[in-house]
Amino acid sequence: IDVTIENGSFIIKARQAILSAKRKYPIQTSFYLNEGSFYERIENITLKDIFKDKSVVFSSVDDAINFVFSLLSQPDERFSCFMVSSEDTVLNYVDHAKEVLIPKGMYITPFIKVRHILQEVCMYLGYTLDTSFMDADPFLRMVFLNNNVDTIVLGRIDYVDIIPDFTLQQFFDIFRKFNHEVVTDEVNKKLKLVHFDESLADSN
Secondary structure (H helix, E strand, O other): OEEEEEEOOEEEEEEEEEEEOOOOOOOEEEEEEOOOOHHHHOOOOEHHHHHOOOEEEOOOHHHHHHHHHHOOOOOOOOEEOOOEEOOOOEEOOOOOOOOOOOOOOOOOOOEEEHHHHHHHHHHHHOOEEOOOHHHOOOHHHOEEOOOOOOOOOOOEEEHHHOOOOOEHHHHHHHHHOOOEEEEEEOOOOEEEEEEHHHHHHHHO
16 A cells, blocks of 8 residues: 655655454554655556567577477576467467468467566666566466467567566566565665565564
8 A cells, every 4th residue: 555654844655564363452553664666657658668678589480489388398587488268269289280371470479478477577667676486486487477379470479479568566466466675775786585484573
């Protein structure tokens, strides 16, 4: 929750996180002071704004196909690949026994890792990402799915084609679903994912 803390002439913006809310017990809450006006700066920034010029370019469509399918067995910090099917589309599946006349590279797409996006967002905002729960499995492998059928038909991966249409506020809300608050260390220019319980323990 965005709040403003006032004490006489002192005014500062902050984020309020509800740490615990149980019947017959006081509500436990914590305030994350926003000395750098962090949330105000990111209010209107979207992931599309940040990644609009970022691409991975290959020498050919075949190289792009080989790269994406290599992700099935070879770990990559940026992308992952696995078959996904819906009512009318199957992505990342090739039946070599069946000839289909479609443009080369169609229905093949990588899925971008959430941690990679977070790292890139930090760099864009001028921070480094501190160690967090996102460094370990299974969160390290967490991805955003996409249903883009022509991602690599031009022999390139354009990030804007495979990232969600989120604002940074919406993106950071994902980590709050895992009980972590996005906190900035303005002195050391680090962005931290702080667990609500950890914040509560530090305040005791």
